[in-house]
Amino acid sequence: MKSKRVVILFSRLSDYMLNMFELWCSQENVSLTVLKKSPDKKEAPFEFNLSHKNIDFFDEDKLDRQEILDLVNLINPDIIICSGWSNSKYNAVISKHYANTKCILTMDNQWHGTLKQYLGTLYSRLFIVSRFDKIWVPGKPQKKFALKLGFKEKDIMEGWYVANESKFKSTRKKIRHEFIYAGRYVDYKGVNEMWEAFIKLQENEPNDWVLTCIGTGPLFEKRKKHPQIKHLGFLQPIDLQRYTEKGGVFVLPSHFEPWGVVVHEFALSGYPLIISESVGAASQFVSRNNGIIFKTKNEEDLYGAMKKIVNKTDEQLLEMGAFSQTLAGTISSNNWINNMNNLINS
Known part of the structure; x- marks a missing residue:
């Protein structure tokens, strides 16, 4: 049987999405082409192995509009999946192919009811919804936005982002007195409030807990220094996985976070x-x-x-961690693969 051809017009590649692409292509008779942005060497210097017999990767920012159009024309895909609608080169691909090819939109924006979003809903109903057969979003906050954009409930799928279950699922039966933050060192991640809150906790109620921060970014040189605050810098996904195996409590104080797969990762790890x-x-x-x-x-x-x-006991914290794993199972790689196969076969 001839393999199905799928093109994904993506943004920045992540370990968890690469895992899903590879997992799917290893199980199904598909040929996948992924266009992506080049890695961010300053704030998220991920290192990926991009060798897979059924997946071709291209850096979108190294190709002009016509080169991308020519590439997609050559592939002649059965399905095109497009991340958002702000990339003009990707929009050109959708404009050319939506009439004869199944096109799927993905997004992770939450609905906030801003003027910009209200204007966006008007634009969507005129120019976006008609070009896509379905929209695939991470979860409920994005589904609300998708409905506002004009997509019908039957055309909205959830579970677009899935943590790497093989790396983060844990059977650990112990807890450590350690708060852990993993993310960029930027203002909107709320790191300054987190550091100050932790220092205040130590001043008011001295205890044996530590705060470990994993990541890098503009604020790294201005990081708060304290005997019970550790800064590990950026860790590759495999090193982060080894660290999460030790146990603790995860903290994410972001001012703005459309989804946050890192929450799924630490939930899988029983935090x-x-x-x-x-x-x-x-x-x-x-x-x-x-x-x-x-x-x-x-x-x-x-x-x-x-x-x-x-102020909780270790037993209480372990029970909380076990429930985190229960909730982590509500989004899975199996569901993702089933969604993708349904798109191909429908």
Whole structure:
């Protein structure tokens, strides 16, 4: 049987999406072409092995509009999956092919009800929805936006982002007194409030907990120094996995986070979670049974969440971590592959 040809017009490649592409192509008779942006060497210097017999990768920013159009024409795909609608080169591909090729839109934006978004919904109903057969989003916050854009409920799929289950699923039966942050060192990630909240906790209620921060970015040189705060710098996914095996409590204080696959990763690893209300993935992976959702940009609320965790017993924290793993199973690679196969076969 002739293999199905799929083109994915992507943004920046990540370990978890690469894992899904490779997993799918290893199981199905498909030929996949992925256009992507070149890696961000400053803030996210990921190193990927891009050798797979059924996947071809191209750096979108090294090709002009016509070269991309020629490439897609040559492939003559059965399906085109496009990340968002802000890339003019990708838009040109969709404009040329949507009439005769199944086109799927993906996005991770949350609905905030801003003027820009309201204008976007008008534009979408005129120029976007008619060009795509379906939209594939991470979860409920994005589904709400997709409905506003004019997509019908039957044409909205969830679970576009899936953490690498083989790397992060854990059977660990111990907890460490360690808060862990993994992300970029930038203002909108809320790292300054996190550092101050943790230092206040140590001043008001001295304890044996530490705060470990993993990542890099513009604020790394201005990082807060404290005897119980550790800064490990950027870790490749395999090294992050080795670290998560040790156990602790994950903290993500972002001011803005459309989804946040890192929440799924730490939930799979059996971590209790402290997540700001701005993180999209909190809607899927955080409940009162496994974590705390605190008010965005609110240092006092984050301090209170850390205090509650410190005052829990190790047994309580292990129970919370087990429930995190239960919620982590609500999005899976099997569901992703089933969605992709349904697109191909429908």
